[in-house]
Amino acid sequence: MEQNSNTSSKNILLTSKVLDLSYLTENLGGDKEMLLQLIDIFLSQSPEKITLLQESIEQENYENIKGTAHFLKSSFKIMGLKCSDDLKKIELLSSKKENLEEINLLTKKVITNFNESIIEYKKIISLL
Numbered sequence: 001m002e003q004n005s006n007t008s009s010k011n012i013l014l015t016s017k018v019l020d021l022s023y024l025t026e027n028l029g030g031d032k033e034m035l036l037q038l039i040d041i042f043l044s045q046s047p048e049k050i051t052l053l054q055e056s057i058e059q060e061n062y063e064n065i066k067g068t069a070h071f072l073k074s075s076f077k078i079m080g081l082k083c084s085d086d087l088k089k090i091e092l093l094s095s096k097k098e099n100l101e102e103i104n105l106l107t108k109k110v111i112t113n114f115n116e117s118i119i120e121y122k123k124i125i126s127l128l
Contacts, residue, residue, distance in 0.1 A: 018113075018120045019080035032128055039121050041080050046072070050114060057104055065094035065103060072110070079121075083113040 017022070030036050049072055056064035073087035086106045093099050093106075 004053065007031055016080070016124070018082075018116045020082060021080045023080060036125065036128060038072050038079070039125060041120060042075065043118065046075065046114065049075075049113060053107060054111075057107060061104060062094045062097045066091050069094060076110075076114075077118050079117065081117050083110045086110050 009035050024035060024038070024071045028038075049068055053065065053072065056062075056068060069087045069090040073084055073091065076087065077084050090103050090106050090110070091105050
């Protein structure tokens with residue numbers, strides 16, 4: 001992560017090896033306060049959704065798996081997590097109500113990416 005020498009709320013430069021921050025940097029126009037709000041929402045709401053996904057898999061509740069994967073796919077894409085293909089596949093498999101084992105494996109990959117993103121976003125917050 002790098003921040004340029006101008007720390008005003010309209011000029012922030014974010015880089016990450018874990019996250020694709022292009023959506024945020026292109027669409028927020030450098031608005032530091034909006035970025036902090038989005039990160040806060042992401043960090044506060046996403047763990048609940050991850051837990052719901054895991055519980056739905058344990059309960060073999062394909063409708064909840066599908067709905068939760070869909071929600072996470074949109075949220076994670078905005079926030080730059082690199083697991084949207086895995087979430088698409090989870091959503092597809094759960095809509096067909098098949099291959100719970102593969103759904104579980106894909107979910108573990110998503111959770112790994114999510115956990116890495118939490119660390120990265122905490123670093124970003126410390127730089128802002």
